[in-house]
Amino acid sequence: MTPVDRRTFLKGVGIASVASVTSTAAFASAAAPGVVLPANAPTWKRTPCRLCGVGCGLLVGIEGGRAVAVKGDPDSPVSKGLACVKGYNSVQALYGRDRIRQAMVRRDGKLVPAPMHEAYDLVAQQIKETIRLHGKDSVAMYGSAQWTIADSYVASKLFKGGLGTNNLDTSARLYAGSASAGLRSSFGLDGALGCYEDMDHADTFVLWDINLAETDPVLFSRMLARRRANPAVRIVTVSTRTARTEYAADQALLCAPHSTLAIANAICGELVAREWVNRDFLDRHVAFKRGKTDIGNGAADGGLILENPINATWSEYVAFLTDFTPDQVQAVSGLSVANIRWLASLYGDPMRRVMSVWGRSVNQDVRGTWTNNALYNIHLLVGKLAAPGNGAFAITGQPSNGGAPHDAGTLTGTLPRGRVEDEADRRRAAEIWGVPVERLDPTPSAPLLSMFRQLERGDIRFLWIQATDPMMSLPNLDRYRRAAARTGAFVVVSEAYATPTTDVADVVLPAAMWFEREGIFINVERRAQYFQQMVVPPGDATSDAWQMIEVARRLDLASLFPYEPRSHLDVVWDEYSRFHTDSASSLPPLAELRAQAGLQWPYVDGHETRWRYSAEHDPAADSAHGAFDFYGHDDHRAWIWLRPQEPAAEVPDRTYPFWLT
Numbered sequence: 001m002t003p004v005d006r007r008t009f010l011k012g013v014g015i016a017s018v019a020s021v022t023s024t025a026a027f028a029s030a031a032a033p034g035v036v037l038p039a040n041a042p043t044w045k046r047t048p049c050r051l052c053g054v055g056c057g058l059l060v061g062i063e064g065g066r067a068v069a070v071k072g073d074p075d076s077p078v079s080k081g082l083a084c085v086k087g088y089n090s091v092q093a094l095y096g097r098d099r100i101r102q103a104m105v106r107r108d109g110k111l112v113p114a115p116m117h118e119a120y121d122l123v124a125q126q127i128k129e130t131i132r133l134h135g136k137d138s139v140a141m142y143g144s145a146q147w148t149i150a151d152s153y154v155a156s157k158l159f160k161g162g163l164g165t166n167n168l169d170t171s172a173r174l175y176a177g178s179a180s181a182g183l184r185s186s187f188g189l190d191g192a193l194g195c196y197e198d199m200d201h202a203d204t205f206v207l208w209d210i211n212l213a214e215t216d217p218v219l220f221s222r223m224l225a226r227r228r229a230n231p232a233v234r235i236v237t238v239s240t241r242t243a244r245t246e247y248a249a250d251q252a253l254l255c256a257p258h259s260t261l262a263i264a265n266a267i268c269g270e271l272v273a274r275e276w277v278n279r280d281f282l283d284r285h286v287a288f289k290r291g292k293t294d295i296g297n298g299a300a301d302g303g304l305i306l307e308n309p310i311n312a313t314w315s316e317y318v319a320f321l322t323d324f325t326p327d328q329v330q331a332v333s334g335l336s337v338a339n340i341r342w343l344a345s346l347y348g349d350p351m352r353r354v355m356s357v358w359g360r361s362v363n364q365d366v367r368g369t370w371t372n373n374a375l376y377n378i379h380l381l382v383g384k385l386a387a388p389g390n391g392a393f394a395i396t397g398q399p400s401n402g403g404a405p406h407d408a409g410t411l412t413g414t415l416p417r418g419r420v421e422d423e424a425d426r427r428r429a430a431e432i433w434g435v436p437v438e439r440l441d442p443t444p445s446a447p448l449l450s451m452f453r454q455l456e457r458g459d460i461r462f463l464w465i466q467a468t469d470p471m472m473s474l475p476n477l478d479r480y481r482r483a484a485a486r487t488g489a490f491v492v493v494s495e496a497y498a499t500p501t502t503d504v505a506d507v508v509l510p511a512a513m514w515f516e517r518e519g520i521f522i523n524v525e526r527r528a529q530y531f532q533q534m535v536v537p538p539g540d541a542t543s544d545a546w547q548m549i550e551v552a553r554r555l556d557l558a559s560l561f562p563y564e565p566r567s568h569l570d571v572v573w574d575e576y577s578r579f580h581t582d583s584a585s586s587l588p589p590l591a592e593l594r595a596q597a598g599l600q601w602p603y604v605d606g607h608e609t610r611w612r613y614s615a616e617h618d619p620a621a622d623s624a625h626g627a628f629d630f631y632g633h634d635d636h637r638a639w640i641w642l643r644p645q646e647p648a649a650e651v652p653d654r655t656y657p658f659w660l661t
């Protein structure tokens with residue numbers, strides 16, 4: 001396989017540091033050489049791209065109140081002037097002729113236009129009446145990490161602090177829940193260990209079943225740039241199929257679906273057997289844990305797994321790894337013994353910095369959390385993480401993935417920077433929100449799919465959906481479409497375009513998109529990025545957050561939201577920051593976010609934190625614990641979990657012949 005260089009790669013995926021001009025514009029960018037701009041050149045305004053979790057910086061050309069062109073932001077620490085084809089074409093999504101411009105309510109089976117105030121009145125009335133007749137847990141909300149931080153925070157405050165129900169979940173549950181759970185179980189806290197800058201320092205990249213060249217091409221181009229400048233750098237893929245990333249890799253290894261966990265354990269076994277482990281790091285910074293093993297495959301209603309970690313010893317861990325010899329794992333994975341040993345040698349080489357990257361294929365496995373743990377185990381055994389070029393990084397897919405679902409309290413068991421089960425977390429939320437602590441329910445609600453099953457059974461009777469399209473994306477669609485259309489179920493959908501989900505709605509509220517309002521996304525490297533309102537939304541469209549606030553005011557919850565439309569982001573960010581006052585989570589002030597192209601939290605005394613848990617880089621890490629302080633756990637250690645390989649829940653057969661990876 002011949003490695004391609006960055007220039008060839010960029011051509012192939014339509015990524016470059018030039019501008020894209022929308023179909024309605026007649027000029028090009030100043031960045032394009034030789035082009036003379038017309039007199040009515042646009043005003044360029046900065047925003048993070050909203051189309052994936054990478055969070056590239058874009059400059060959007062505004063002319064006549066309209067977004068007319070896009071180019072990469074050279075000041076962006078994420079993308080340094082680059083963008084991919086999705087980013088360049090992203091603003092066209094604002095200008096479809098079929099944008100939803102006004103509210104609609106269902107009458108006699110048909111959605112018909114209605115004034116916004118009537119739609120808000122109807123939504124509030126339905127919430128009130130449903131709770132009166134069936135209790136607080138008969139209402140629910142389903143959102144996503146397409147939400148800005150303000151949208152997410154207002155949803156959490158309204159449902160958990162206002163209505164007193166934990167029936168709030170996001171689509172991030174489906175594709176990123178295991179990445180979050182992996183971080184929390186291995187390190188005690190959510191949020192990436194390192195940052196994209198690791199790509200500028202690593203000597204070896206191991207890409208675990210992620211087609212980075214096509215899903216996150218700006219990041220992949222950064223790896224290629226690193227290799228081009230340093231010919232000793234190697235890119236290795238371990239994947240279930242051959243895609244563009246494999247063609248660019250120095251070594252592409254194929255393995256069977258659902259075998260990453262076994263391979264990771266085999267690598268750990270080799271590191272131990274060949275004495276390539278970092279004994280000092282292990283002694284000072286690592287503990288060993290066993291967890292539950294009889295967890296089924298998530299099909300049961302409820303679906304929450306309460307982990308009860310049991311201490312294990314080094315000897316027990318070594319004995320556990322004897323089930324994962326290269327010979328045994330070759331049989332499971334199809335990866336040869338020689339290649340398993342070679343992969344272990346890459347991690348074990350004390351002279352090379354190693355970065356592992358994985359994404360949806362690993363995270364969306366039925367043992368996604370365990371596989372995340374096993375990949376962290378490799379790095380913990382050799383002490384290669386949370387330092388420049390040594391990192392283990394789970395890439396997830398939506399623009400607020402570093403904040404909205406994990407930190408703003410938009411999962412069924414979470415509060416802003418807290419858990420609903422934790423009394424201290426509930427007390428803090430109640431105090432900041434100005435509500436009685438008794439209103440906050442200490443029991444997590446059942447997660448997303450159970451929520452839809454409850455809709456089917458009639459336990460949930462009111463569901464508000466924002467920033468996601470579940471009637472397109474859920475499994476068992478016919479079942480949940482019937483549930484949503486069932487008599488007695490009332491579904492509200494905030495959307496910008498007609499979708500299969502608006503088809504089942506009783507009320508549709510027109511949603512403002514992206515920079516039609518101001519907002520903040522937090523990407524997967526913990527970087528908060530602000531964008532101002534640049535254009536006016538069409539018709540009556542308004543932000544998801546403001547729609548919730550309008551309804552809250554009709555629910556006698558106005559005191560929770562004493563905000564003004566123009567300034568509510570300032571107040572929301574201020575409140576949200578009050579949940580993040582310690583040095584492990586502190587957020588940048590909004591004034592600084594407005595002035596800069598993104599800042600990473602924890603942000604302390606004007607400094608970003610690029611590598612967490614490192615005493616050298618992280619102000620929350622106490623050097624009394626050594627070079628690292630894994631303060632997320634009370635024992636100040638990272639945890640190596642003994643996670644067994646289990647057969648896949650289903651394998652292809654004649655009726656269903658494909659693995660979906």
Ligand code: SF4
Binds near residue numbers: 052218
């Ligand atoms: S890689 Fe993601 S964030 Fe960057 S331009 Fe493409 S879609 Fe946008």
